[in-house]
Amino acid sequence: QVQLRESGGGSVTAGGSLTLSCAASGYTTSNYYMAWFRQAPGREREAVASISPSPVTTIYADSMKGRFTISRDNAKNTLYLQINGLAMVDTAMYYCAAGRYRWDFRPLDIKEYTAWGQGTQVTVSS
Numbered sequence: 001q002v003q004l005r006e007s008g009g010g011s012v013t014a015g016g017s018l019t020l021s022c023a024a025s026g027y028t029t030s031n032y033y034m035a036w037f038r039q040a041p042g043r044e045r046e047a048v049a050s051i052s053p054s055p056v057t058t059i060y061a062d063s064m065k066g067r068f069t070i071s072r073d074n075a076k077n078t079l080y081l082q083i084n085g086l087a088m089v090d091t092a093m094y095y096c097a098a099g100r101y102r103w104d105f106r107p108l109d110i111k112e113y114t115a116w117g118q119g120t121q122v123t124v125s126s
Helices: none
Strands: 003-007 010-013 018-025 032-039 046-051 058-060 068-073 078-083 092-100 120-125
Touching: 003 092, 018 032, 018 092, 018 120, 032 068, 032 078, 046 068, 046 078, 058 068, 078 092
Parallel strands: 010 120
Antiparallel strands: 003 018, 018 078, 032 046, 032 092, 046 058, 068 078, 092 120
């Protein structure tokens, strides 16, 4: 059974940084696209970034380019998201997700992802 577990969230002051982690179990992540999504109160869940299986390529949602860095360690079955220059607009629940690779996979489409973690909360204050 595929399981994803996020960690690393917390309360931070604007301008700070965080690195979120997502530990995967029950499958081999090397065959899967993995991604981070986030959901702020009262808003729809939105894509942050996605990372492909090897050879690794990354893609970021347009509004997320510059401050977010997605990476993966297949040996550890772990996905990461580094966030720099946190702003109050980044306050949200952050979810990791996994979707099995296929040649026409749409990496920022929420419907592509079949496994989800429970989320880790990031709260940014001024």
